[in-house]
Structures are given as C-alpha cells and as structure tokens.
Amino acid sequence: MIEVEIKARVNDFNNIKETLIEKGAKFIKSVDQIDKIFGLSKFLDSENKVVEGGIIARIREKEGKNILEFKEISRQKGGIELKFEISDIDSIKKFLSKLDFKEAFTVKKTRELYSYKNFTICLDTVDQLGKYIEIEKMVVTPDEKEKTRNDCLNLLKELAPFSEIENRKYGDIIQEMINKDPQSFKI
Numbered sequence: 001m002i003e004v005e006i007k008a009r010v011n012d013f014n015n016i017k018e019t020l021i022e023k024g025a026k027f028i029k030s031v032d033q034i035d036k037i038f039g040l041s042k043f044l045d046s047e048n049k050v051v052e053g054g055i056i057a058r059i060r061e062k063e064g065k066n067i068l069e070f071k072e073i074s075r076q077k078g079g080i081e082l083k084f085e086i087s088d089i090d091s092i093k094k095f096l097s098k099l100d101f102k103e104a105f106t107v108k109k110t111r112e113l114y115s116y117k118n119f120t121i122c123l124d125t126v127d128q129l130g131k132y133i134e135i136e137k138m139v140v141t142p143d144e145k146e147k148t149r150n151d152c153l154n155l156l157k158e159l160a161p162f163s164e165i166e167n168r169k170y171g172d173i174i175q176e177m178i179n180k181d182p183q184s185f186k187i
Contacts, residue, residue: 003081004145005136006152008163013112013123016133019159025116033109034061037171038101043073048104049175053079056171057101059089068092073169105178107170119155129173133160 010016020027036059043054050056050073060067068086072079086092093103107126114121122134135152139145156163166173 001138004148006156007134008165010131010163016159020114025114028113030112031062035107037104038096039104040101049172057096
C-alpha cells in the first residue's frame with residue numbers, strides 16, 4: 001500500500017470540526033502517540049534530514065500497542081510503508097542499531113481521527129510544533145498517487161481554506177529546530 005497525504009498548519013480546529021460534521025464525517029477516536037524516529041546515515045543529508053526516497057524507522061507507541069514502521073520519505077507524493085506490531089521495544093532498538101539506524105528524536109502528539117469517504121483526516125496537536133491537519137488516503141498502485149494527491153488538496157481547501165500547506169514531515173521541522181538549537185529536543 002502507498003500512503004498519499006497532505007499536511008497543513010492551522011491556527012485552530014473549531015471551523016474544521018464544524019465543516020467535518022456538516023459533511024457527515026465520522027469521528028473515530030482521539031489518541032496520544034509517541035513516535036521514536038530512527039535515521040540511517042546513508043539516507044541523511046548534510047543537515048541530518050532524510051533525503052527524498054530515503055527510509056526511516058519509527059517506533060510508534062499508542063493505545064498500549066507498539067508498532068515498528070519503515071517509511072519511504074516522499075514529501076510530495078507519498079511513499080511505501082511497512083508496519084509490524086512489536087512487543088519488546090528494547091530488542092527492536094538493538095536490532096535497528098545492528099542495521100545502523102540511530103535514534104534521532106521523539107515526536108509527541110495528540111491525534112483526532114475522522115473518516116470521510118475513503119479519506120482519513122487527522123487533527124494533530126504536536127508538542128512544540130503546533131496544530132496541523134493531515135488528509136490521507138491509501139492507494140494500491142503508483143499510478144493512483146497524483147489523482148489522489150489532487151483529491152486530498154481539494155478536500156483540504158474545503159476543510160481548511162486558510163491553512164498553510166506544510167510539505168515538511170514533522171521530523172524535518174524538528175530536525176531544523178535541533179540544527180538551530182541542539183538542546184531544544186531530547187531523544
């Protein structure tokens with residue numbers, strides 16, 4: 001499966017939630033997530049950001065479960081994702097270390113999930129970064145990515161017309177903050 005997503009910074013969620021309700025979107029749940037991000041040196045640029053097409057590893061803790069994910073970073077068009085439920089975080093960290101992945105930072109967020117048609121809409125409050133809306137849709141083939149991206153953009157215009165599209169991943173934004181002030185984030 002290929003994830004296609006659009007993300008945008010927003011000031012607040014009130015109007016977005018009202019529009020979602022008006023459109024008949026379904027509130028799924030609210031979850032707290034802790035993402036531990038691991039980078040691989042061959043996929044990092046001179047600023048320690050993951051290069052386009054590079055792979056990251058992520059351990060996501062949410063709802064009492066731990067998920068190991070490998071994600072292809074494709075900031076504009078969506079990338080390949082593999083997910084596995086895990087039970088022992090320490091063993092996975094050791095395994096990732098043997099593969100030369102290094103723990104880079106942690107992203108903490110509260111995510112409100114909505115479902116609308118075949119889209120997942122996420123309203124994220126990210127520690128130290130602010131509020132964002134993500135519109136996601138999974139596709140099967142690369143041929144579907146461009147049309148799906150346009151569908152996501154059109155839905156974003158309806159839900160958050162005054163939002164500011166953010167093509168950087170949360171990890172990119174955090175890495176920029178770390179580059180400016182290394183003490184600003186702790187692993």
